[in-house]
Amino acid sequence: MxxxxxxxxxxxxxxxxxxxxxxxxxxxxxxxxxxxxxxxxxxxxxxxxxxxxxxxxxxxxxxxxxxxxxxxxxxxxxxxxxxxxxxxxxxxxxxxxxxxxxxxxxxxxxxxYPEKNTYISGVKSMLFAAERKNPRVKKTDRSLRSKADHAIAINDVYEVILINQKKQITEGSRSNIFLIQGKTILTPPKKKVLAGVTRQKVILLCKENKIECIEQEIRVSQLSNFEAAFFTGTSPKVLPVKSIGQINFDPGNDLLKRLIKLYDEEIKRYIKLAKSGLKML
Missing domain, CATH: 3.30.470.10 (Aminotransferase class 4, branched-chain amino acid transferase, N-terminal domain)
Structure with missing residues (x-):
């Protein structure tokens, strides 16, 4: 859209x-x-x-x-x-x-913005060998953006997930990545990624709702151990991932659906407060 x-x-x-x-x-x-x-x-x-x-x-x-x-x-x-x-x-x-x-x-x-049905069906993604020079800084990197966009277009995927020289996943080219294993959510460490605002909100929502969320290094070889995955970002919000390359995930995972609902409720709460005049210039 x-x-x-x-x-x-x-x-x-x-x-x-x-x-x-x-x-x-x-x-x-x-x-x-x-x-x-x-x-x-x-x-x-x-x-x-x-x-x-x-x-x-x-x-x-x-x-x-x-x-x-x-x-x-x-x-x-x-x-x-x-x-x-x-x-x-x-x-x-x-x-x-x-x-x-x-x-x-x-x-x-x-x-x-993703179509509504993608929050049910999930989106396709793939791995992409690249690293940000200074991942904590939101600074224009035209070369990386161009290469990522090209890979997205020719492979018909929603997003590419960056992997470093140690074969660890870090983040999406314009998003953050989370994975679900049982009742636990994992995401790469803050020091290795551009810590998006949506990422921060999701981690806080997990803490407030007693959902275990762990920041730790995740190797490419571990991806098949996870049941579900999702991207977070300004435009996609909390978006289920259907596949990373040839590895499939469950976009209808119960914990993932709960997080989507919690984040949407957080947006509504923020808008309500802003309109009531509690967030002033």
Whole structure:
């Protein structure tokens, strides 16, 4: 399901017609970013996304020249300026050293959400030999993104799962991965992945609901020992995996279905609080 119908984007304090956006202007230099899902006009888990943005900047000594409050204001202003209350927002800071130029962009992006039936049937995935240079930083890696997108397209899969030189799975190219064994959920360690906001929420929901969730290294050779698997991410939320290569999983696993329900309820709770005015600028 594709979402995108927007009129304006925010660039350095100015509103520009979205048709004038040119991504090639930011193809060189350093870019750190966040993608935030908007449902019914509410930017989901905005605080967590901005905290992670600040962490990314701190880890690479990147200067964020806008305050937390100014970034938050730009997000809400973008939503007010456009007529699409259900899509994804990308905000990014871009710096090019040789020309000493810096840009802050906040814009709605073309977004693909999984169809409803995939939450029942699950999605196909495959392994992909690649590692992020600094996985804890949400920083543009155009080479990895291009290679992953190519593998996804030619193999007709929803996502590729990165594996390191030790033959351990780490994360999806745009998601995090969890596996289920009995009543236990496992996911690769935080230090080896880009710890997504949805991933953090799922781990917290497990703790609150007394579901055992363990962060540990998972070897490729262990995958067949698991009963179920799922991706987490801003767009897919909690999405069942039907297969990883030739290994099949149960997308109808009871614990997985429970997590999908818990996460959807968390979204509804957040939106309700935001609309009641408890989350203010």
């Amino acid at each position: 594709l979402q995108s119908e927007n009129e304006y984007f925010y660039l350095n304090g100015n509103w520009i017609p979205d048709n004038d956006y040119a991504s090639n202007l930011f193809s060189e230099g350093i870019t750190i970013y966040e993608v935030i899902r908007v449902i019914d006009g509410i930017p989901l888990f905005l605080e967590e996304h901005l905290n992670r943005l600040e962490l990314s900047a701190r880890l690479i000594n990147f200067n964020l020249w806008l305050s937390y409050k100014e970034i938050k204001q730009a997000v809400y202003s973008l939503i007010d300026k456009n007529s699409n209350p259900n899509s994804n927002i990308q905000l990014f800071f871009h710096y090019k050293a040789d020309s000493n130029t810096q840009n802050f962009v906040c814009r709605f992006i073309q977004t693909h």
